[in-house]
Amino acid sequence: MPRHDASELAIRLGREAEAVCRHYLSSGHRAGRYWLVGDVRNTPGRSMFVRLTGPESGKGAAGKWSDMATGEHGDLLDVIREALGLADFKDVAEEARRFLALPHPEPAKTRAPTDSTSGAAPGSPEASRRLFAMAQPIHGTLAAIYLNRRAITTLEGTTALRYHPRCYYRPNEHAPTEIRPAMVAAVTDLTGHQTGAHRTWLAPDGSGKAPVETPRRAMGDLLGHAVRFGTADEVLAAGEGIETVLSPRQVLPRMPMLAALSAAHLAAILFPPSLRRLYVLRDRDPAGDGARDRLAARAADLGIEAVSLMPREGDFNDDLRRHGADALGAALKDQLHPEDVRRFMEG
Structure with a gap:
């Protein structure tokens, strides 16, 4: 042809x-x-x-x-x-x-050009920005209770997270829309411009995720972007899930981190131009190893040192909940570059 x-x-x-x-x-x-x-x-x-x-x-x-x-x-x-x-x-x-x-x-x-809650096209970056703007700060909300139940109690520097008490949830395109409480995370690019949002629908008492088939969903322009905690300069830690990233932040609150929201998105994150060392927060999940290896290879091609941080259990939130913050800090200290131990863990 x-x-x-x-x-x-x-x-x-x-x-x-x-x-x-x-x-x-x-x-x-x-x-x-x-x-x-x-x-x-x-x-x-x-x-x-x-x-x-x-x-x-x-x-x-x-x-x-x-x-x-x-x-x-x-x-x-x-x-x-x-x-x-x-x-x-x-x-x-x-x-x-x-x-x-x-x-x-x-x-x-095309069939439904606007979202009744935002006036923007469903799933668009604009809709994600309006959803985040309508949500409230996370402190003292059901979202904070949800994170606390997962042993994530230090929430300083988490302005990327908000809470919406009445967030729309639609099980599928044929089912009616439901209203449920949700933790809403802003997905941003390297300049801090919001390109998308991630929602975690919650149980009414905050004890866990909502009992629905897909309690986590993202919207907007995600590829290359992430939920960011802190502003990265020379050092950055990157992982998949929000809770996975917030767990090492309990003992490394000053280290910039991001949650890419999936293994595939983690492989595609964009690097700050000043980055020289990237810590990859791994899960013990063979299905995601290929994507994380691709991330490390991309970093190496740009002269960025890539260091894998491995949890004892399935992921770092499992480590935090089962072994506590002191044990998690000790395990991470053994895996960090000595310069970063001094910079982010001591003093």
């Missing part, structure tokens, strides 16, 4: 990116401007990101995808080829034309 014909097909598929993903990557789901799935062969998971919006071609085009666990990337023609196991490109093109000839419903974002 001539290259211009393939490019035109990819562009046309990109205009229907969400419909393509729902059809060929049905194991995944939409999260803000992306479709998340395990890989291009439609395995369940969250390491592959497909852009649902963007320009028709070039960098950031709609339909472009990357797998943070393997480094694979491509367009929606590759999705069709891999999902169906097609070897000959003429068969891929024939399938693409067949799909494009079908009627496709407009994606949810």
Whole structure:
């Protein structure tokens, strides 16, 4: 097939990116401007990101995808080829034309252009900013009780976290919207500009997460960005979950840290230009090892020293809850660079 014909097909598929993903990557789901799935062969998971919006071609085009666990990337023609196991490109093109000839419903974002709570497109960066603005400081709220129950009691420097007592939760696109309390986290870029938000819906008494299928969800523009605690300069610690990151902060409150919200997002975080040492807060989770190894490799390519910090249990919050802050501090001290022990743990 001539290259211009393939490019035109990819562009046309990109205009229907969400419909393509729902059809060929049905194991995944939409999260803000992306479709998340395990890989291009439609395995369940969250390491592959497909852009649902963007320009028709070039960098950031709609339909472009990357797998943070393997480094694979491509367009929606590759999705069709891999999902169906097609070897000959003429068969891929024939399938693409067949799909494009079908009627496709407009994606949810177009059908419902505004969010009743914010006046902005659901899942957009603007909606995330308005949600965070409507939330209240975390101190003395149900969100603080939730964190306290997880042994996270020192909340200084956590302005990225807020509490919303009546945050919308929709189990799926066919179910009615529910109202539940939630901890809301701001996702920001390197300049501090908010690009997204993360919600953790809570049990009514703050004893844990809400008893729903997906108590954690993100919205907005997430790739490369994170929930940040402190401003990074030369040293930064990065992990997946908010509680995982807040746990070592109980004994390292002055060390800048960020929560990338997933292993795949952790692999894609952007580095401050002055960064020279990156601590990677690992979970004992083999599924995320590939993404974290890619992060370390990216750091090394830029001359940044990458140091892995390993918990005794499943993650650092498990360590904090089971062994206490003193034991966690002692374990971290053995893994930190001596200069950072003096800077962040002593004095």
